[in-house]
């Protein structure tokens with residue numbers, strides 16, 4: 001691997017732009033190739049076998065683009081495919097689970113941690129196992145919140161309905177006395193304020209996107225792969241370009257999206 005290659009990032013769709021956003025902030029001198037599998041989203045309710053198959057194809061595409069490093073931005077793909085991808089591909093691959101786990105264990109004093117994500121992420125048990133392995137004293141309660149993704153894509157970020165749905169999902173967490181909640185899905189960082197309000201100030205929220213960007217920087221440094229010059233560029237590929245993708249995508253990325261190329265899968 002050379003320092004000059006871009007960092008490849010893939011997600012099931014455009015939610016992973018939250019991870020790209022954190023990466024662009026943490027690693028402003030790096031180039032990125034982002035692939036969002038918008039033709040096959042969502043991954044969160046598909047079988048683990050299908051998520052692995054799609055993930056293999058996504059990494060292969062990024063490798064064909066010559067990337068030096070791969071970030072799996074999708075929590076579902078991270079939970080269900082990253083260990084296999086790491087064994088199969090000759091490129092460093094980082095998912096979002098391990099960074100989220102590390103941050104949660106570090107932040108929790110009560111050893112009582114909540115995790116929310118898609119049905120696939122929660123069913124895989126990846127966050128739960130990761131937290132319990134790192135902190136055998138930890139008690140983890142995990143919950144799938146499938147309505148959060150469409151709410152974010154609809155732009156209903158901070159509306160009374162979103163708050164009602166969040167309080168309904170999270171009511172047990174309020175009683176259980178967790179002190180840390182992992183936002184284990186690409187879209188959930190956008191609901192940070194609503195979720196924070198519902199749970200109150202005693203519960204710290206872990207944004208896996210930010211934690212992952214820090215881990216990627218550490219890994220690039222350790223492997224001697226940090227870019228040493230050149231104009232950074234950003235390429236975005238999607239497997240379907242829906243009419244409203246720019247509106248939704250720019251909300252998630254927090255900046256204008258450059259030209260997007262179609263990748264047929």
Ligand code: DGL
Pocket residue numbers: 011012013015016041042043044045073074075076077118121149184185186187
């Ligand atoms: N990107 C997915 C995740 O983080 C959410 C959307 C989906 O279900 O594909 O789990």
